[in-house]
Amino acid sequence: MRMDYQPILDEIIRIVLKRPSEGVVASYIPELAKVSPDHFGIHLSCLNKGHYHVGDNHDGFSIQSISKVLSLTLAITKIGDKIWQRVGVEPSGDPFNSMVQLEYEQGIPRNPFINAGALVVADILCGELSNPKAEFLKFVRSLCDNDSIDFNHAVAHSERDFGYRNAALINLMRSFNNIQNPIDKVLDFYFHQSSIEMNCKDLANTFLLYANHGCLLHSGKRIITLSQSKRMNALMQTCGFYDEAGEFSFKVGLPGKSGVGGGIAAIHPGYYSVAVWSPPLNKKGNSSRGMEALELLTTKSGLSIF
Amino acid sequence: MRMDYQPILDEIIRIVLKRPSEGVVASYIPELAKVSPDHFGIHLSCLNKGHYHVGDNHDGFSIQSISKVLSLTLAITKIGDKIWQRVGVEPSGDPFNSMVQLEYEQGIPRNPFINAGALVVADILCGELSNPKAEFLKFVRSLCDNDSIDFNHAVAHSERDFGYRNAALINLMRSFNNIQNPIDKVLDFYFHQSSIEMNCKDLANTFLLYANHGCLLHSGKRIITLSQSKRMNALMQTCGFYDEAGEFSFKVGLPGKSGVGGGIAAIHPGYYSVAVWSPPLNKKGNSSRGMEALELLTTKSGLSIF
Amino acid sequence: MRMDYQPILDEIIRIVLKRPSEGVVASYIPELAKVSPDHFGIHLSCLNKGHYHVGDNHDGFSIQSISKVLSLTLAITKIGDKIWQRVGVEPSGDPFNSMVQLEYEQGIPRNPFINAGALVVADILCGELSNPKAEFLKFVRSLCDNDSIDFNHAVAHSERDFGYRNAALINLMRSFNNIQNPIDKVLDFYFHQSSIEMNCKDLANTFLLYANHGCLLHSGKRIITLSQSKRMNALMQTCGFYDEAGEFSFKVGLPGKSGVGGGIAAIHPGYYSVAVWSPPLNKKGNSSRGMEALELLTTKSGLSIF
Amino acid sequence: MRMDYQPILDEIIRIVLKRPSEGVVASYIPELAKVSPDHFGIHLSCLNKGHYHVGDNHDGFSIQSISKVLSLTLAITKIGDKIWQRVGVEPSGDPFNSMVQLEYEQGIPRNPFINAGALVVADILCGELSNPKAEFLKFVRSLCDNDSIDFNHAVAHSERDFGYRNAALINLMRSFNNIQNPIDKVLDFYFHQSSIEMNCKDLANTFLLYANHGCLLHSGKRIITLSQSKRMNALMQTCGFYDEAGEFSFKVGLPGKSGVGGGIAAIHPGYYSVAVWSPPLNKKGNSSRGMEALELLTTKSGLSIF
Secondary structure (H helix, E strand, O other): OOOOOHHHHHHHHHHHHHOOOOOEOOOOOOOHHHOOOOOOEEEEEEOOOOEEEEEOOOOOEEOHHHHHHHHHHHHHHHHHHHHHHOOOOOOOOOOOOOOHHHHHOOOOOOOOOOHHHHHHHHHHHHHHOOOHHHHHHHHHHHHHOOOOOEOOHHHHHHHHHHOHHHHHHHHHHHHOOOOOOOHHHHHHHHHHHHOOEEOHHHHHHHHHHHHOOOEOOOOOOEOOOHHHHHHHHHHHHHHOOHHHHHHHHHHOOOOEEEOOOOEEEEEEOOOEEEEEEOOOEOOOOOEHHHHHHHHHHHHHHOOOOO | OOOOOHHHHHHHHHHHHHOOOOOEOOOOOHHHHOOOOOOOEEEEEEOOOOEEEEEOOOOOEEOHHHHHHHHHHHHHHHHHHHHHHOOOOOOOOOOOOOOHHHHHOOOOOOOOOOHHHHHHHHHHHHHHOOOHHHHHHHHHHHHHOOOOOEOOHHHHHHHHHHOHHHHHHHHHHHHOOOOOOOHHHHHHHHHHHHOOEEOHHHHHHHHHHHHOOOEOOOOOOEOOOHHHHHHHHHHHHHHOOHHHHHHHHHHOOOOEEEOOOOEEEEEEOOOEEEEEEOOOEOOOOOEHHHHHHHHHHHHHHOOOOO | OOOOOHHHHHHHHHHHHHOOOOOEOOOOOOOHHHOOOOOOEEEEEEOOOOEEEEEOOOOOEEOHHHHHHHHHHHHHHHHHHHHHHOOOOOOOOOOOOOOHHHHHOOOOOOOOOOHHHHHHHHHHHHHHOOOHHHHHHHHHHHHHOOOOOEOOHHHHHHHHHHOHHHHHHHHHHHHOOOOOOOHHHHHHHHHHHHOOEEOHHHHHHHHHHHHOOOEOOOOOOEOOOHHHHHHHHHHHHHHOOHHHHHHHHHHOOOOEEEOOOOEEEEEEOOOEEEEEEOOOEOOOOOEHHHHHHHHHHHHHHOOOOO | OOOOOHHHHHHHHHHHHHOOOOOEOOOOOHHHHOOOOOOOEEEEEEOOOOEEEEEOOOOOEEOHHHHHHHHHHHHHHHHHHHHHHOOOOOOOOOOOOOOHHHHHOOOOOOOOOOHHHHHHHHHHHHHHOOOHHHHHHHHHHHHHOOOOOEOOHHHHHHHHHHOHHHHHHHHHHHHOOOOOOOHHHHHHHHHHHHOOEEOHHHHHHHHHHHHOOOEOOOOOOEOOOHHHHHHHHHHHHHHOOHHHHHHHHHHOOOOEEEOOOOEEEEEEOOOEEEEEEOOOEOOOOOEHHHHHHHHHHHHHHOOOOO
C-alpha cells in the first residue's frame, strides 16, 4: 500500500483550525502554562520512508507522559518480563493519578502509563542504570536518530517544585515495598524524563519503532522483540489515554499515547507512526484538537487496526 | 494471505490438554454448574471461506455474556449512536458487576459489556421491539445463518431465580432514570438473551460479521456501517474481558468477548473469527484454557492486530 | 435537678424563626413534598413528668427514618444480640444510601440506621412476626401510650413507587444471603414502618424509653435491658444522623435520630427526651432548623452528655 | 457520688489476665515491637481526687495516637474554631490511614484523630509555635503536672524511617494546599509528638482535663472553654478508635482515644479519667485487653454517659 497522506493532513488542518480551540493549556506545571494554545502540527512517518506534515511540526514541546512509553521500552530491554511483577497491564478506569486503586491493590500500579506505574518504571531504571538520566537520554536519541534531543531543565525543576501528588504516590508505593531506590533520586529522574522536548517530526520518528515491530527503521537494529513490540502496542491501545482510552480506541482505532504538553503519538502497526501537537487539553487531560485530528485521519484514510 | 490454521489448532489442543484444567466451572447459575469441565473445542472461520476446527466444536453451550455483543449490535441497528447517551465506552477497571462506579457515575454504566451496560441495552431493545425475545432470536439466527439457534429456557429461569445482583443493578439504574421499561420485563429479556446456546462453529460464524466490517459473509447484507463495526471491535478490545481486558489485549492482541459458560469469541478484522470453549473459569471469570488457546493461536500464527 | 426548660424553648423559637429557613423539603417521596416548609415545633418530656413545648407540637408528620430506632428495638426484644451477626455498629462515613461499603463488606450493613441496615432489621421482623405491620404498630402505640398512632398509607405507597434505591440495596444484600424473606414483603413492611405519623409530643414520649434506660415511664414496664438501652443510645450517638453524626455529636452532644420528614428525636439519658420538627433539610438530609434548635437547647441549658 | 473503684479494678485484672492475650504488638515501628506483650495496667483518677490502680501502672509506654488529643487541644488554644476549616469532625468509616476519602474530599481530612487530620494539626502547630517540639512538650507537662514527661527519640526516629504512608498523606494534602509548612518539619514534629512516653498514672492525670470540662484539676486553670471541652469529648466518642469507634461507644460508652502502643485513655465527664495499657492490638489497631477492661469497668460500675 502506497498511500498519499498529504491531502488528508491538509484537510484535517483546515477543519481543525476552523473552530476555536476547546480546552485549556496545562497549568499545574508553571513552565507549561506559558505555551501558546494556538500551536498545531502533525507529522506522519511511513515505514516505506514517506513523510507528511502540516502546521507547526518543527516547534519543540514537552512530551511529558509520552515519555512513559520510552522509559518502559528501555526498562524492558533491561529486565524483560520481570517488569510485570511490579506493574500491571489493565486499564485503570479512574482519573490518571488516583490513589484509590493503588492502595486497594497493595502498591502495584494498574499499568505503566499511569503516574504510579511510570514511577515504578523510573525506579527500575534507577536501579539498573549507573547514570539514569544520561543513559535514558542517549537511548531516546538513538530511537529518534537525533542527537539534539534534550531535557528541558526548567520544566523538570518546575515539576519538582509542584509534584506533591507524585511524591504522595511514590511514598505510598514505598510503604508497600514497590519502590527500591531513594525517593528523591527516582523523582528527579522521573521529572527529567517527562521534560524531554521533541517536535512532531522527532516524535513520529521515535514511534516508528512500534510501527516497525520493535526494529529501528533507520538502522534495522532490533530494540525489543516482536512479541514485546506487540504488547507495547496493546498497552497503548488499552491504557494510553488516562481514563479516555476507550474513547480514543473507539473513535481513532490506533494504539497511542498522550501527554499534558498537548502531544499525542499514535501508530498503525506495519504502516506508519504519527505525532500531533496542540496544547489545549480536554477535561480528561488529552489534547482536544489532537484527538479530533487523529479521528479525522483514520476516518478519512479508511484505515484503523479494527 | 491464505493461511492453513489446521496444524496450529492441532498443536494448540495437544498443548492445552496436556495440563490439568485450571479454574472452576461457573456455579452461580445452577444449570451451568452441571456442565463437564473437560469440554474443549475451537472453530476458526476465515473470510476466505476456510474453516478449521478441533475438539468439541459441535457441542452447544450457553454463550452468556458473549450475547452482549449481539444485543448491542441489534440496538445499534435500531437507534444508532444515540445509544452512547445511555452507556459509555470506557473499560470499567473493576470487577464485572461492581456497583461503585455505577453509583458514582449517576447510573450511566461504563460500557455495554458489563452487566449494568447490557441491562441498559436490554432496556433499549424492550422499548424498540414489539416482541423482544422473538425478534432478538430471529436476528441472531440471521447473523449465524442457522435457524436452529435457540434459548435454553432452563438456563434462563435458573438465572432469574438467582439474579439478585442484576436486580440490584437495574433498580439502581432505574433510580437514576436510566431504565425505562418495567424491570421484570427487561430482566426476563436479559436472562433469555444470555441463555442462547451455540456450538463453536455457530459462534465463529456469527462473529464473522465483525471480521467482515459489518456485512454478513453468507449473504453480503450490511448489518452495521463500517464505522460502527470498527467501533464494535474497539469496544471488544478494551472492554471484552471484564477486568482482564488489558491482559487479553496484551497476550492475545485481538478483539473478543468471553462468557461465563466458558466460551470466547475473537476476531482478526479482515481475516477470521474464532470461537473457543472450555468451561473452567479463572479468577477473573474468563475461560482459562480459552485464554491460553487464543494466546497460542496469535503467537504461533504470528498474527495479531498489533 | 428540676429545670424549667420553657424559657429556653421560648428563646429557641424566637431565634430560629428570625432567620429564613434554609434547605429544602424532601421531594423524592411525592407525598412528603406537599408539606409546608414553615412548620416548626418542639416538645420536651422529662423523666420527672415535666412537659415543655413551643410551636406546632400537635401537628402530625412522617417520622420516616426515626422509625429505624423503634424497629431495631422491637427486633432486639425478639432475637437479642444475635442481631449483631447481620448488621454492624460502626458509622458509615458515607452518604446514607451508598452501596459501596455494602458491596465491599459482603452484604453486612455498617449499622441499623442506614437504609440497608434498617432493611435487614425489617427482614428480621418479617421472619419473627406473624403479622409484621400490625404487630409493629401495636408495639409503637405501646411505647407512645397512644392508640391513635397509625401508618400513613399514602406515604407508604408513594415510597413504594419510587423506592428503586431501596430495591437495589435489598437485592444486593439478598445476593449475599443477608435477606431471608420475600423482597416484596420486606419492602412493604419497611415502607409502612417509615410512614408512621406522630406529632412532636408523641415522638418525645416514645423516646422517653431511651432516656429512662429501657423502661416505659408511663407503666414502668421494662422493654429492653439497661445494657441494651445504653447501646441503643450509643448507636444513636455515632450513627443517628447519616454522615453528619459527628457534626451533631460535636454541636449538640446528645444521642438522637433524624428523619427526612424533618423530625429529630434526641435524649439526655436520665433526664429527658426531646422532639423537634421542621421540614426543610440541609444537604446531609437532616432538618436544618431542628439541628440548630437542639444545639441551642444544649448550649443554653448547659447540659449535654459530655 | 463517691464510688470505690478499687474492687472493680481488682476484679478486671483477674478476669483479663485469666485468658491468653489476643492480638499482636505493633511491629511497623521497630522500637515498639520490642515491648513485652504481657504488660497490663490501669489507673483511674477521679475529679474528687480519688486514685485507683492495678498492674503495671508505673511503666512508661509510647502514647502514640493518644497524643492527637493533646496536639488538637494545644492547636485549639492557639487558633480556636478556625481549625475546623482545615479538618472535619465526622468519623471516617475507613481504616485509619486510608487515602480514598482524603482524595475524594479534596485534602480535608475527616477528623483530627486519623493520621491525615493529625498531620494538619501538626502543620498548624508548626505555623503557630516558634519552637514546636519544646512548646508542645511543655504544654503536655503542664497538663500532666509532671515535668519528667519526655519524647522517646529512638521511637521518633524509628517512625521517621518507616513513615512512608504518612509521607504519602502529607504530600497528598500539600497538593490540595492543606499543608503550609515544610513537609520534613511537620513530619519531624509529628513523629516526636507521637513518641511521648507516659505511664498509666500520667495518662489518666493528663486526661482529667476533659473530665473536668476544660480546667486543670491540679491548678484550676482553664485551658479550653466548657464548649470546646464538650466538643473534644464528642470527637473522642465518634472518632477516637479508628474504624472501631462505634464498637467502643457501643460496648464501653465513654469518650476515649487509643494508640498503637497499646494505651487507651477514656473519660467519664464530671467523674473520672482512666488509662489502660496492654500492648497486643486487635485487627482494628486498638488494645484488645484495653477494650475488654474498659467494657468491664462500665458494666461493673453501672456507669456510662448513656
